[in-house]
Amino acid sequence: MASVSSSLSLCFLSPHAQARSNKPPRKQLSLKKPKSISPSPPQPLSFVSGGQATTYTRLPPRDDDLLFLSESATEIKLSDLVIPTHKPKKPTFATEDKIEDDEKGVPAVMRCFDRAKIYVRSGDGGNGVVAFRREKFVPLGGPSGGDGGRGGNVYLEVDGSMNSLLPFRNSIHFRAERGSHGQGSKMNGAKGEDVVVKVPPGTVVRAAGKDGVPGDVLLELLHRGDRALLLPGGRGGRGNASFKSGANKVPRIAEDGEEGPEMWLELELKLVADIGIVGAPNAGKSTFLSVISAAQPNIANYPFTTLLPNLGVVSFDYDASIVVADLPGLLEGAHRGFGLGHEFLRHTERCSALVHIVDGSSQQPEYEYDAVRLELEMFSPEIAEKPFIVAYNKMDLPEAYEKWKSFQENLRSRGIEPFCISAINRDGTRELITAAYELVRQRIEDAKDESWREPAHFSHVAEMVKKQRTAPINDFEISHDTTSNTWHIEGAGLQRFVQMTNWKYMDSDRRFQHVLEACGVNKSLIKQGVKEGDTVIIGEMEMVWHDSPTNSGPNRKLSTGSVKWADWK
Ligand SMILES: Nc1nc2c(ncn2[C@@H]2O[C@H](COP(=O)(O)OP(=O)(O)OP(=O)(O)O)[C@@H](O)[C@H]2O)c(=O)[nH]1
Numbered sequence: 409m410a411s412v413s414s415s416l417s418l419c420f421l422s423p424h425a426q427a428r429s430n431k432p433p434r435k436q437l438s439l440k441k442p443k444s445i446s447p448s449p450p451q452p453l454s455f456v457s458g459g460q461a462t463t464y465t466r467l468p469p470r471d472d473d474l475l476f477l478s479e480s481a482t483e484i485k486l487s488d489l490v491i492p493t494h495k496p497k498k499p500t501f502a503t504e505d506k507i508e509d510d511e512k513g514v515p516a517v518m519r520c521f522d523r524a525k526i527y528v529r530s531g532d533g534g535n536g537v538v539a540f541r542r543e544k545f546v547p548l549g550g551p552s553g554g555d556g557g558r559g560g561n562v563y564l565e566v567d568g569s570m571n572s573l574l575p576f577r578n579s580i581h582f583r584a585e586r587g588s589h590g591q592g593s594k595m596n597g598a599k600g601e602d603v604v605v606k607v608p609p610g611t612v613v614r615a616a617g618k619d620g621v622p623g624d625v626l627l628e629l630l631h632r633g634d635r636a637l638l639l640p641g642g643r644g645g646r647g648n649a650s651f652k653s654g655a656n657k658v659p660r661i662a663e664d665g666e667e668g669p670e671m672w673l674e675l676e677l678k679l680v681a682d683i684g685i686v687g688a689p690n691a692g693k694s695t696f697l698s699v700i701s702a703a704q705p706n707i708a709n710y711p712f713t714t715l716l717p718n719l720g721v722v723s724f725d726y727d728a729s730i731v732v733a734d735l736p737g738l739l740e741g742a743h744r745g746f747g748l749g750h751e752f753l754r755h756t757e758r759c760s761a762l763v764h765i766v767d768g769s770s771q772q773p774e775y776e777y778d779a780v781r782l783e784l785e786m787f788s789p790e791i792a793e794k795p796f797i798v799a800y801n802k803m804d805l806p807e808a809y810e811k812w813k814s815f816q817e818n819l820r821s822r823g824i825e826p827f828c829i830s831a832i833n834r835d836g837t838r839e840l841i842t843a844a845y846e847l848v849r850q851r852i853e854d855a856k857d858e859s860w861r862e863p864a865h866f867s868h869v870a871e872m873v874k875k876q877r878t879a880p881i882n883d884f885e886i887s888h889d890t891t892s893n894t895w896h897i898e899g900a901g902l903q904r905f906v907q908m909t910n911w912k913y914m915d916s917d918r919r920f921q922h923v924l925e926a927c928g929v930n931k932s933l934i935k936q937g938v939k940e941g942d943t944v945i946i947g948e949m950e951m952v953w954h955d956s957p958t959n960s961g962p963n964r965k966l967s968t969g970s971v972k973w974a975d976w977k
């Protein structure tokens with residue numbers, strides 16, 4: 409028997425490790441800034457070091473993070489790193505009952521940081537009631553049963569104070585309240601309370617996927633204040649006062665409230681940053697962020713100090729400010745799941761420009777540069793095509809200083825003009841961030857010239873639900889299972905009608921038969937050869953077809969005298 413589903417449940421088809429004590433040498437070399445490498449700073453810009461900052465909730469470095477570091481080694485070499493392998497990732501969700509094997513080693517806080525799976529359900533409508541006016545001196549008071557209240561809606565709203573999806577670790581079910589039932593004296597039920605699910609800016613909302621295939625993107629909530637009506641609550645059932653007509657002045661019928669739709673959603677956070685800082689582990693990315701903004705990321709002399717992205721706001725004068733994201737370090741083979749940085753690269757998808765920090769003290773800075781570029785390209789050609797600036801860091805260290813010239817020449821031969829900085833001494837950092845800001849500004853100006861884009865349309869999911877609800881009752885399909893002599897009638901309008909029918913009232917059965925007759929179900933069944941005793945299933949209802957020998961032809965009808973609920977498959 410084919411499975412029978414509720415008419416209103418939504419289905420969208422559709423280390424090289426330097427010892428910690430190995431501090432940078434005291435001997436400080438003055439940083440030479442060749443004219444050619446300092447970009448000519450854009451005219452009126454002045455950089456105000458340390459703007460406001462938002463720093464992500466993040467894990468402190470743990471000793472386990474160092475387990476894979478070779479203690480005897482003194483230099484980071486990308487290829488030498490022994491990093492726990494994460495198999496090519498499938499989008500997995502911490503809220504899933506079963507956590508994938510390859511995710512087991514990843515602390516929960518990281519699994520939940522930028523992905524979550526939640527369940528939302530709007531409120532059912534309240535039931536209508538059958539009641540009659542009983543008053544002294546009013547002998548025939550008439551029907552007075554009120555309608556049920558509408559169920560609460562589900563909204564998604566951007567909360568600017570949130571910066572991760574971590575709150576969804578604890579609560580994943582969001583149900584709006586059901587509408588109150590109607591009462592006598594024509595009192596309608598109250599509307600159910602709405603539920604507002606708060607998400608951080610930059611959240612992409614998808615319908616939950618199946619078998620590892622991500623679902624359709626429903627919404628992109630990018631900015632503070634963005635609010636979307638996702639699931640409208642169910643309609644309240646009508647009370648008998650609403651059924652009064654000239655033909656039936658004493659209706660003994662009321663409807664049940666309409667069920668609120670439900671669905672599982674997958675949330676994905678993509679940081680809304682203007683600039684992304686990328687580079688190999690330990691290159692000095694977090695140090696750079698800490699000197700250009702007020703962000704206070706953890707900085708330490710071992711790879712993968714940064715486990716989750718950090719955000720900093722860099723302020724320039726005349727009200728200009730940009731958001732800079734410091735990402736976990738990238739390793740050679742990251743696209744195959746080595747290290748952590750790859751997990752977070754998608755956060756650069758929305759950046760206007762990248763700052764690529766190269767550790768000048770590494771054995772082969774050019775090789776490190778190439779390896780990280782390659783990883784970016786492997787991850788996404790779109791990200792690799794973003795404008796970027798290369799910054800050669802740790803110029804205060806003699807070994808970095810020595811290799812600078814050859815690095816500069818190597819990159820120049822490819823048409824790239826690298827910067828040299830000492831993040832720790834704040835040398836060259838101002839020029840670097842100013843140049844990065846110029847790239848962002850340029851990008852914004854280019855975007856202005858691009859054709860106008862339609863503003864985000866936030867109510868299309870709710871409209872889809874409404875459309876499904878208003879499906880005409882005579883739009884149905886009949887299928888026949890010959891082995892069990894069962895007829896399945898599928899049609900959103902008809903199924904909704906069945907769901908809202910309250911069988912305990914006397915007139916419900918009559919109205920039901922009348923509707924089946926009027927919308928052509930009986931006629932179509934007879935045409936297709938329905939026989940005495942056959943089972944007919946509409947929505948959750950299972951009925952038996954009776955041919956009355958005395959009433960042949962169109963008078964033959966479905967018996968609801970033996971109503972029983974269909975089994976859920
Ligand atoms: N001598 C010197 N050391 C630096 C400089 N910048 C960063 N460091 C040091 O390099 C080490 C790594 O710095 P981080 O800023 O944590 O590097 P990161 O790129 O964020 O590292 P991960 O987050 O692990 O990928 C720290 O010990 C810093 O003090 C610099 O300009 N000169």
Ligand SMILES: [Mg+2]
Pocket residue numbers: 693694695705706707713714734735736
């Ligand atoms: Mg870091």
